[in-house]
Amino acid sequence: MSKRHFNWSGLYLALVFVILYAPIVYLVVFSFSAGTTMEHYHGFSWRHYADLFGDTRMITIVFNTIIIALLASLIATIIGTLGALAIKNTRGKWRNSLLSLNNVLMVSPDVIIGASFLIFFTMLGIRLGFVSVLLSHIAFCIPIVVLMVLPKINELSPTLVDAAYDLGATRWQALSQVVLPAITPGIGAGYFMALTYSLDDFAVTFFVTGNGFSTLSVEIYSRARQGINLEINALSAIMFLVSLLLVLGYYFISKHGGRRNRIVTVKEGDAQ
Amino acid sequence: MRQKTLFIVPYALWIVLFVIAPLVLIFYQSFFDISGHFTLGNYGSYLTSRVYLKMTFNSVWYAFLITLVTLLISYPTAYVLNHLPNKQFWLLLVILPTWINLLLKTYAFIGLFSRSGSINQFLQFVGLGSHQLLFTDASFMFVAAYIEIPFMVLPIFNSLAEISPSLINASKDLGASQWQTFRKVVLPLSMPGVKAGIQAVFIPSLSLFMITRLIGGNRVITLGTAIEEHFLTTQNWGMGSTIGMILIIAMFIVMFITGETKQKGGTRR
Numbered sequence: 456m457s458k459r460h461f462n463w464s465g466l467y468l469a470l471v472f473v474i475l476y477a478p479i480v481y482l483v484v485f486s487f488s489a490g491t492t493m494e495h496y497h498g499f500s501w502r503h504y505a506d507l508f509g510d511t512r513m514i515t516i517v518f519n520t521i522i523i524a525l526l527a528s529l530i531a532t533i534i535g536t537l538g539a540l541a542i543k544n545t546r547g548k549w550r551n552s553l554l555s556l557n558n559v560l561m562v563s564p565d566v567i568i569g570a571s572f573l574i575f576f577t578m579l580g581i582r583l584g585f586v587s588v589l590l591s592h593i594a595f596c597i598p599i600v601v602l603m604v605l606p607k608i609n610e611l612s613p614t615l616v617d618a619a620y621d622l623g624a625t626r627w628q629a630l631s632q633v634v635l636p637a638i639t640p641g642i643g644a645g646y647f648m649a650l651t652y653s654l655d656d657f658a659v660t661f662f663v664t665g666n667g668f669s670t671l672s673v674e675i676y677s678r679a680r681q682g683i684n685l686e687i688n689a690l691s692a693i694m695f696l697v698s699l700l701l702v703l704g705y706y707f708i709s710k711h712g713g714r715r716n717r718i719v720t721v722k723e724g725d726a727q
Numbered sequence: 728m729r730q731k732t733l734f735i736v737p738y739a740l741w742i743v744l745f746v747i748a749p750l751v752l753i754f755y756q757s758f759f760d761i762s763g764h765f766t767l768g769n770y771g772s773y774l775t776s777r778v779y780l781k782m783t784f785n786s787v788w789y790a791f792l793i794t795l796v797t798l799l800i801s802y803p804t805a806y807v808l809n810h811l812p813n814k815q816f817w818l819l820l821v822i823l824p825t826w827i828n829l830l831l832k833t834y835a836f837i838g839l840f841s842r843s844g845s846i847n848q849f850l851q852f853v854g855l856g857s858h859q860l861l862f863t864d865a866s867f868m869f870v871a872a873y874i875e876i877p878f879m880v881l882p883i884f885n886s887l888a889e890i891s892p893s894l895i896n897a898s899k900d901l902g903a904s905q906w907q908t909f910r911k912v913v914l915p916l917s918m919p920g921v922k923a924g925i926q927a928v929f930i931p932s933l934s935l936f937m938i939t940r941l942i943g944g945n946r947v948i949t950l951g952t953a954i955e956e957h958f959l960t961t962q963n964w965g966m967g968s969t970i971g972m973i974l975i976i977a978m979f980i981v982m983f984i985t986g987e988t989k990q991k992g993g994t995r996r
Contacts, residue, residue: 464807468817471804475824475876478835481845485838493838494845538738559746562926562978564934566951567971570958571749574756574968594745597738657830657937658951662958675830679941683838691831698826706819 479695486688493683503689510686513674517690519585520654520671527592528649534593535600535649536642540634542601543608561598568595569662576663583665591663592653599652600645607641608634647705750975757968769969779953783973786949789868790932796872797928798921801879805920806913808880809887818884825877833941836870837861840942862944870942871932878931879924886920887913922985930978950974 481493486504490497507513542553560568572594576587611634619629635642657672664673671690678684760766773779808817824832839846840860847857860866890913898908934951945952950970957967 464803464810467803468807468811471800471876472820474873475821478832478839478873479824479827481839482831482835494841494843494848534737534741537734538741541735541738553742556742556746559750562930562982564930564951564974564978566934566936566954567753567974567978568749570954570964570967570971571753572745573958574752574964575745575749578752590745594741597741597745601738651826655825655829657828658934661937661955672828672830675828675834676937676941679830679834679837683841687831687834691827691834694831695827698823702819702823702826706816 479691482688483692483695485685486692488685491683491685493685493688503685506686507689507693513686513690516669516671516674519668523585523589523592523670524650524653527589527653528596528646531593531596531649532600532642532646535597535645536604536638538597539601539604539608539638539641542605557598557601559598560595561602565656565658566662569659572659573662583663584668587663587665588660588668588670591659592656595656595659596649596652599648600642603645603648604638604641607638611637647701650701753968753971753975756964757972759965761963761965766965769965772966773969773973779970782948782953783950785947786933786951787977789864789947789949790929793868793871793875793932794925794929796868797875797879798924800872801876801924802883802921804876805880805883805887808884814884814888818881821880822877829874830937832874833870833938836866836873836942840866861942862946864943864947867938867943867947870938871935874938875928875932878927882923882927883917883920886917886923890916926981926985929981933974933977950977 485493485496487499487501488496489500489502538557542550542557545553568591572587572591573583576583576590581587581590615633615637616629619633624632655672656670657676660670661673661676664670675687675690678687757769758765758767760768804821808814808821811817838844841847842857842859842861844860846860851857894912894916895908898912903911933949934954935949936951936955939945939947939949939952950973953970954967954974957963957970
């Protein structure tokens with residue numbers, strides 16, 4: 456009885472995974488096709504990869520996207536971690552309103568964020584381009600960092616901090632020697648999530664990007680509107696490989712980190 | 728620890744500049760017409776125009792369907808995942824596609840659904856003939872649901888994983904069948920996750936605009952499409968902001984209905 460049940464659910468899960476991965480596999484497979492359409496496979500070829508690496512515009516855009524993502528998530532992680540530490544110290548009403556304000560950008564539709572930032576930058580006279588895109592990405596990455604760091608701070612036992620003070624630690628020492636090491640997994644997770652958000656964003660960037668500057672999502676959008684171009688397939692194959700490595704890295708870091716910090720955290724956090 | 732109040736400075740600055748100011752500005756902008764005069768006309772024309780009202784209704788209806796499809800696929804997935812050994816690893820596999828750029832996934836479907844694309848080749852092979860798949864409502868909803876699945880699976884999975892096994896054992900000890908245990912114990916306890924998932928899917932579905940363009944072929948105009956058009960094509964920021972306000976109101980309604988989920992809800996983790 457239970458055996459049969461398992462088979463059905465296994466089949467269902469397999470089906471879901473096929474649906475989830477079919478488009479990605481499809482993209483990757485056709486990136487090696489010698490043809491120019493995603494309809495018939497024309498034998499193995501690296502030509503689309505050669506095209507991709509010869510396409511300076513695309514390479515520049517990929518670098519722009521990566522720089523924006525790395526910078527935005529780094530700055531967002533710093534501000535977000537400080538914010539989470541600050542929220543921890545607030546009480547009652549203040550705390551609740553801070554948390555609600557924090558979540559506004561998490562739940563707002565992308566178009567609203569994009570449109571309102573566009574009005575905001577135009578009113579301030581900030582030229583649309585690198586700066587406006589970077590500022591927007593920092594802005595929408597901050598709340599996710601806060602949400603990832605806050606639980607780790609809440610898990611941290613106040614007695615540990617008190618103990619540090621009792622042993623003569625200064626505030627800075629207590630922070631850098633006790634609090635920060637304990638919440639590092641949260642900060643790491645926040646940084647990774649911010650990176651994902653930034654790399655994946657299309658709608659907000661689309662609104663605030665202006666003419667001269669472009670990120671990958673926006674570029675793919677405009678190319679996809681013109682039809683199929685297997686160069687994009689080659690690009691997606693590479694991106695998939697990179698994401699796979701990042702995710703595996705993240706998985707092992709979070710597993711490892713969870714174990715190492717067990718002593719510091721009162722309640723053992725699940726490896727997230 | 729008091730000194731930590733200093734930490735709040737950059738964060739508070741962010742709240743003022745990037746959370747409060749933009750919302751105030753979009754509200755303010757909604758009272759101006761295309762030539763910059765103060766007016767209530769945007770709201771007037773929104774409320775009296777059949778086109779806008781029908782568009783809003785359609786948008787909500789499609790978002791509802793997308794959420795429903797996503798939920799029906801995701802709940803069993805999360806449930807099965809939760810019973811697997813190494814479930815964190817499998818969960819990671821569900822989340823992995825979200826790391827692939829959204830546009831790339833949508834782009835893949837342009838190829839899959841095209842007139843002589845793989846799906847049609849398969850349909851012909853089975854003898855069902857080829858069909859127009861791209862630029863239909865069904866393909867639009869399928870792609871939207873595809874993209875949203877991980878965001879629905881994740882919160883449901885988390886709430887299922889939090890259910891203590893002893894509760895399920897207790898229910899079985901008391902003679903409940905598998906189905907009864909599911910209906911009376913597991914399902915109610917997983918509702919916070921379901922609500923969080925609905926929030927995480929419904930609101931973005933209202934505002935999708937690139938899928939409507941690339942897959943839906945502009946047949947479905949969502950609130951998001953309308954806003955994008957007013958801001959970037961016709962440059963009528965006032966009307967765009969007005970529709971934006973409608974979208975914000977819709978968002979609050981959704982959050983109110985799916986409320987009680989505390990901070991855990993609504994985050995696309």
